[in-house]
Amino acid sequence: MGYRLSYPEADELFRKLSAEYEIYAPKLFEKQGRYSDTDIVRYDRVKRAEEIVWDRKSDFSAKEVVSPITQTIFYFTEDEYRESRTGAKKLLIFLRPCDINAFEHQDKIYLENGGIADVFYQRVRDRVRFVLMECTEGWDTCFCVSMGANRTNDYSAAVRRDENGLLFTVPDPELAPHFAGNREEPFEVRFIEQNDFTVEIPEIPNKDVLNKLKKHPMWQEFNDRCISCGSCTVACSTCTCFTTVDKIYDENAHAGERRRVAASCQVAGFDCMAGGHEFRTTPADRMRYRVLHKVHDYKARFGDFHMCVGCGRCSARCPKFISFPATINKMAAAIKEIVAAERQ
Structure with missing residues (x-):
């Protein structure tokens, strides 16, 4: 109706x-x-x-x-805690x-x-x-x-x-x-059928190709371009990473609240472990991680769709004008290059 x-x-x-x-x-x-x-x-x-x-x-x-940038999850004192209300x-x-x-x-x-x-x-x-x-x-x-x-x-x-x-x-x-x-009045929903930009969705055939892709020189350009600000992930409609922060009240040092705060895999220190070890120390490493998560890892885990939905907000918000769909196309070309080299 x-x-x-x-x-x-x-x-x-x-x-x-x-x-x-x-x-x-x-x-x-x-x-x-x-x-x-x-x-x-x-x-x-x-x-x-x-x-x-x-x-x-x-x-x-x-x-x-649903998941705001900053969200109080519970309040605490030295004796008890109370979950935040909704x-x-x-x-x-x-x-x-x-x-x-x-x-x-x-x-x-x-x-x-x-x-x-x-x-x-x-x-x-x-x-x-x-x-x-x-x-x-x-x-x-x-x-x-x-x-x-x-x-x-x-x-x-x-x-x-x-x-x-x-x-x-x-x-x-x-x-x-x-x-x-x-x-x-009759109304039937219509949907967009073609975007101005078309992306070739890459499929990684096996783990060997995946490992070679991780070492491909295409990622190195982001060391000069990406400033690791995290704007892309804040704007992204599917990013879910967060950290927790305790806010201690000035009036009472024994009371406060624990907040869930949005985090970004593109910011230096995101993956820092106890002892100071980091897995991804350069912008290239972090960009590779993000792109593969959006267009390979999520689908490999859940078996349905790629995580990226093509909203394009990351490209629009990037202060260095890095195009995510163009990066996906570069990755698709790199995979073809790797597969062709293996066949020789």
């Missing part, structure tokens, strides 16, 4: 939904961008449909709603197909990896419902079609914006009653 809503009608819908849901969507923050007098788009709570940014890809992904309302998140697919990958990491669920992620994730924002054109850094992340059926509702307002389709019976009384 499809529904046609004007913006005032959509605002009224949001008002009714707010009794049960917190609504999150891409939202514009003026003058808060990376450079002077620039804006930024990131996920935040919205109360009106016109607050949602439709014509620009968000600079950061929807994962910040909200009671459900979460309704407006997002595009690639980001919905990214949540599927995050779910595997947080909920299925090793058979132990991360309770701090799960207690939020269980309250989430998706509203698919129809995406048929994409942007110049997108390569979701190549990664197979341009389509999804995992949504409670889908929405299209046009000059007359918003069109919704609502397959979720739990959400559908909220649309009763609005004008009905």
Whole structure:
């Protein structure tokens, strides 16, 4: 069933939904961008449909709603600890197909990896419902079609914006009653079929090729280009690495809170062990680790899809203009080179 809503009608819908849901969507923050007098788009709570940014890809992904950059997981004193509380309302998140697919990958990491669920992620994730924002054109850094992340059926509702307002389709019976009384109009979701940038997805045939790829000279260029700032992983919709930090209160040195804080495999010291040993000491080592994790290791572990969903945020946020899809293509060419040399 499809529904046609004007913006005032959509605002009224949001008002009714707010009794049960917190609504999150891409939202514009003026003058808060990376450079002077620039804006930024990131996920935040919205109360009106016109607050949602439709014509620009968000600079950061929807994962910040479920697993924020900084999150208190419990409070402690010298005698006891108390787990942090979470909200009671459900979460309704407006997002595009690639980001919905990214949540599927995050779910595997947080909920299925090793058979132990991360309770701090799960207690939020269980309250989430998706509203698919129809995406048929994409942007110049997108390569979701190549990664197979341009389509999804995992949504409670889908929405299209046009000059007359918003069109919704609502397959979720739990959400559908909220649309009763609005004008009905047929609506079938469309998906993007071709990006401006096409990526050749490499397949590594065996461990011998993998070991040779790790030593390939293609990685060395990143020693001169990558500054190990971690911007790519913060913006990434599938990165899940974090560390924990204890915050001791100034007022009471025996009380504080433990926080989970987003971390990055691209930052020096990420893999530092007791005694000071590091496994990846150069930008080239760290870039190789990240690329192989996104386009080999995850799929090798879980056996379904590559971890990268082709949202392109890493390329857009990189201050050194390193293109992740171009790097994947270079890796595909390197694999062909290695395989051809083995056949000689």
